[in-house]
Amino acid sequence: MSSYEKLVQNTIDLHRQITQAKLTRRDLLKMGMLSAATGMLLPMSGLSLRALAKDDDPTNPAICPVPGLAPPLGMISPPTRPWIEEMPRLVEKQTVRGNHPDNIDTGYYGYGGAPGPMPVGDAQGRGGDSKIHCLYDHPEMASHFPVQNMGHQAWSANGLIYCPPEKWYELREKQFDHVWHKDLPAGSGGQPAWGFDGVFPGPMFRVRYGEPHFVRIHNDLPTRNLGFGINQTSTHLHNMHMPAESDGNPLLPNYSGSYWDHHYPNVYAGVKQFGGLGNPNEGLGTLFYHDHKLDFTAQNVYAGLVGMTSIYDAPGIYANPTMGDYGDPEEATGWRLPCGPNFEFDVGLVFHDRQFDTLGADFFPLACFDGAVGDKITVNGKIQPFFPVKRRKYRFRMLNIGPSRTYQWALSNNSNFVVIATDGNLLPAPITVKTFQQVPAERFDVILDFSKYVPGTQIILYNRAEQTSGAKPTGKLLTPGVPVLKFIVDTGAVVDNSIIPSTLRPLPDISTPVTNNRTWEFKRRSGEWVVNREPFDRNVISATIQEGTAEKWTIVNGGGGWTHPIHVHHEEHRVLSYNGKPVGGLYAGRKDVISLEKNAYAEIYLRFRDFKGLYVMHCHNTVHEDHAMMVLWKLV
Amino acid sequence: MNRREFFNLGLAPFLLSTSVTATNTISAPVASMANQPAEPLSRLAKNGFLPNVPLVTHRNQNVRFYDDLVREKTVLINFFLIQCSEGRCPLAMANLRQVQNMLGSRMGKDVFFLSITLQPLLNTPQALNKYAEIFKPKPGWDLLTGKPEDVETLRRTLGFADADPELDNDLQNHTSLARYGNDKLERWGMVSLRSSPNNIASTFKWLTV
Numbered sequence: 001m002s003s004y005e006k007l008v009q010n011t012i013d014l015h016r017q018i019t020q021a022k023l024t025r026r027d028l029l030k031m032g033m034l035s036a037a038t039g040m041l042l043p044m045s046g047l048s049l050r051a052l053a054k055d056d057d058p059t060n061p062a063i064c065p066v067p068g069l070a071p072p073l074g075m076i077s078p079p080t081r082p083w084i085e086e087m088p089r090l091v092e093k094q095t096v097r098g099n100h101p102d103n104i105d106t107g108y109y110g111y112g113g114a115p116g117p118m119p120v121g122d123a124q125g126r127g128g129d130s131k132i133h134c135l136y137d138h139p140e141m142a143s144h145f146p147v148q149n150m151g152h153q154a155w156s157a158n159g160l161i162y163c164p165p166e167k168w169y170e171l172r173e174k175q176f177d178h179v180w181h182k183d184l185p186a187g188s189g190g191q192p193a194w195g196f197d198g199v200f201p202g203p204m205f206r207v208r209y210g211e212p213h214f215v216r217i218h219n220d221l222p223t224r225n226l227g228f229g230i231n232q233t234s235t236h237l238h239n240m241h242m243p244a245e246s247d248g249n250p251l252l253p254n255y256s257g258s259y260w261d262h263h264y265p266n267v268y269a270g271v272k273q274f275g276g277l278g279n280p281n282e283g284l285g286t287l288f289y290h291d292h293k294l295d296f297t298a299q300n301v302y303a304g305l306v307g308m309t310s311i312y313d314a315p316g317i318y319a320n321p322t323m324g325d326y327g328d329p330e331e332a333t334g335w336r337l338p339c340g341p342n343f344e345f346d347v348g349l350v351f352h353d354r355q356f357d358t359l360g361a362d363f364f365p366l367a368c369f370d371g372a373v374g375d376k377i378t379v380n381g382k383i384q385p386f387f388p389v390k391r392r393k394y395r396f397r398m399l400n401i402g403p404s405r406t407y408q409w410a411l412s413n414n415s416n417f418v419v420i421a422t423d424g425n426l427l428p429a430p431i432t433v434k435t436f437q438q439v440p441a442e443r444f445d446v447i448l449d450f451s452k453y454v455p456g457t458q459i460i461l462y463n464r465a466e467q468t469s470g471a472k473p474t475g476k477l478l479t480p481g482v483p484v485l486k487f488i489v490d491t492g493a494v495v496d497n498s499i500i501p502s503t504l505r506p507l508p509d510i511s512t513p514v515t516n517n518r519t520w521e522f523k524r525r526s527g528e529w530v531v532n533r534e535p536f537d538r539n540v541i542s543a544t545i546q547e548g549t550a551e552k553w554t555i556v557n558g559g560g561g562w563t564h565p566i567h568v569h570h571e572e573h574r575v576l577s578y579n580g581k582p583v584g585g586l587y588a589g590r591k592d593v594i595s596l597e598k599n600a601y602a603e604i605y606l607r608f609r610d611f612k613g614l615y616v617m618h619c620h621n622t623v624h625e626d627h628a629m630m631v632l633w634k635l636v
Numbered sequence: 637m638n639r640r641e642f643f644n645l646g647l648a649p650f651l652l653s654t655s656v657t658a659t660n661t662i663s664a665p666v667a668s669m670a671n672q673p674a675e676p677l678s679r680l681a682k683n684g685f686l687p688n689v690p691l692v693t694h695r696n697q698n699v700r701f702y703d704d705l706v707r708e709k710t711v712l713i714n715f716f717l718i719q720c721s722e723g724r725c726p727l728a729m730a731n732l733r734q735v736q737n738m739l740g741s742r743m744g745k746d747v748f749f750l751s752i753t754l755q756p757l758l759n760t761p762q763a764l765n766k767y768a769e770i771f772k773p774k775p776g777w778d779l780l781t782g783k784p785e786d787v788e789t790l791r792r793t794l795g796f797a798d799a800d801p802e803l804d805n806d807l808q809n810h811t812s813l814a815r816y817g818n819d820k821l822e823r824w825g826m827v828s829l830r831s832s833p834n835n836i837a838s839t840f841k842w843l844t845v
């Protein structure tokens with residue numbers, strides 16, 4: 001532990017003692033520990049880091065503010081009362097009117113096209129349908145993205161995979177006012193944020209294998225940003241098995257006033273090997289979409305550009321009728337997971353920590369490239385909300401969008417989480433745990449059963465992992481932890497046809513022989529985030545991989561005491577070993593994020609299937625990603 | 637008396653016509669300067685992210701960091717060490733030399749490079765001028781020094797300091813990342829100066845559209 005870390009730790013310990021002693025502001029004032037003028041802890045040794053800082057000018061901002069500490073080394077959000085506001089559900093995304101492509105807006109410029117397989121028009125923006133100006137504005141990119149390669153791979157009748165869209169959607173990225181908590185000085189009017197369809201989090205898509213879908217994403221963002229962010233976007237659907245032109249590559253921004261067409265074929269991985277819709281044992285479930293603009297991902301996601309997608313199985317995809325996740329409102333078919341009419345019991349939970357300055361204005365630490373953590377944890381866009389639940393089983397799709405915080409979840413009554421899916425993928429069998437860790441970009445689907453509680457019972461979801469900087473959690477487990485979300489059990493009986501099945505989706509066979517080994521070292525090198533000693537360069541393709549092959553990658557954390565959640569686009573992986581040992585439990589399933597603890601290394605198995613083009617691998621501490629911890633790789 | 641008070645007193649035209657703050661980057665006629673707002677334009681500057689500290693260029697001009705070098709401009713900011721033992725700074729500066737050529741007429745017009753020394757005590761404007769001979773900076777690329785405390789304020793505020801003081805005290809541990817941004821549009825990102833000149837130059841194409 002460095003002297004700085006010790007300093008921070010001591011101060012945090014003292015703050016915890018003050019909290020435990022239930023000292024009020026009045027007590028602190030009386031004891032001469034609080035400034036009446038600023039409402040901040042006085043610069044006393046051990047009480048505030050300001051006293052020990054090199055420069056005790058309070059106007060000198062911290063490099064990376066420590067949430068909850070006084071300036072200059074810290075920043076404190078204004079107080080907000082817990083459990084004041086109800087947790088909003090994610091808006092259910094609807095298709096365009098009549099689910100008809102004629103009702104897709106042709107855009108701001110008025111010369112847009114109807115959706116079609118060839119999205120790129122000519123240099124004047126005529127023809128085609130996606131208005132991807134960047135291809136013309138940056139001719140040097142033609143070597144990576146020849147215009148003819150931007151045609152939708154799975155939308156051509158002569159292609160090997162032909163899955164033209166059946167469901168038609170539009171999204172609009174725009175600025176709106178969001179209320180993170182009504183106690184904040186911004187009040188019930190809220191403060192500016194960016195969001196898909198003008199909400200945070202963006203709407204929940206419910207899509208299905210065998211029903212390919214199309215999304216036209218209009219960029220209606222203003223030129224003037226939020227003090228951070230950029231109005232150029234590239235929307236990535238995290239973990240979707242999809243062609244590169246619809247992946248949301250960081251190098252392909254969609255400019256304000258333009259739009260981009262994404263086509264998702266919604267086939268299981270292994271179409272070429274298995275035929276039909278591919279191998280249902282490769283079924284995905286809980287995905288999320290977010291902006292991925294090069295160098296600006298953390299800022300734009302923090303601005304609010306993120307939403308969720310749930311994908312369900314094709315009807316009858318398994319010969320055995322007791323298998324499959326069909327999103328059945330009656331909970332009568334397949335695995336009978338909690339769902340209910342209008343997905344009432346299949347609920348997305350988006351966790352996101354934010355920092356506000358002492359005046360309550362949104363704050364993003366632009367000057368901090370270790371990472372960004374805030375002292376307010378939001379669920380579906382609200383600080384410490386409550387959520388009324390009926391006396392039955394629920395499926396919660398938990399998503400950590402970071403930018404940098406790791407959670408360790410526990411429930412106030414020490415009850416269980418029944419984990420059914422990791423990174424959206426249903427496990428071979430449910431795993432019951434009392435606590436689990438969730439790093440940025442990871443998803444956990446859990447079943448919570450409220451049927452056994454008397455009406456009025458309150459259960460609090462706690463985060464036990466202490467984290468005071470963007471680099472990593474301190475390692476200390478708080479007791480009971482930071483309260484994040486309160487469930488309140490409703491009165492009255494309710495139908496529950498759902499079950500917790502003893503077995504779920506089998507793991508696919510991974511016997512395809514490995515034809516290539518690669519090693520990727522993620523490291524801080526002389527104040528830079530690098531992969532294999534090099535920072536990101538848009539002109540360098542770090543791996544060229546043959547479609548249809550399997551590879552073994554060794555992912556190494558090069559040290560320095562940091563943690564890195566690593567994500568590979570397009571293909572998920574299986575962990576063969578972690579620090580030389582086999583993994584079990586929550587880490588033995590199909591995963592798309594591998595969390596590298598300090599000095600850890602992992603061997604992962606990947607198959608590269610079905611589609612071609614340019615993809616990326618990066619650290620999903622998005623602040624690290626934006627500071628060049630990313631590589632390009634190409635599937636040929 | 638601060639800058640704003642000066643403007644309120646109507647003294648600005650006299651002040652700006654003296655050599656104290658005159659620089660080659662202020663091209664507007666002196667008479668129009670009085671009409672300019674005294675406040676920083678961007679929220680980031682108001683919030684102290686872009687401190688208006690005095691600096692001196694390798695061309696021996698006295699400048700203010702925000703008012704003269706950043707305000708309403710597209711800039712790239714890096715910190716360098718002349719005695720860089722691992723050769724990262726010479727590489728970074730050599731890359732910038734190529735980038736300034738790639739940017740063509742934009743250089744010095746709407747794009748500016750600000751290379752700030754990590755050893756302001758050692759590096760006088762004359763020393764920087766001598767060092768600059770290697771990289772032949774065009775108008776629009778300034779090598780900068782200043783009072784140590786001002787350079788330190790800049791280094792910390794712009795996020796070039798390591799959060800760990802032990803690492804931060806090691807001069808050779810400095811980063812090759814450069815901050816690039818557009819003050820008017822308040823867009824700020826970072827790019828590695830160890831990446832190719834083409835990669836660095838491309839960031840400017842995406843900053844102003």
Ligand SMILES: [Cu+2]
Binds near residue numbers: 564565
């Ligand atoms: Cu990382």
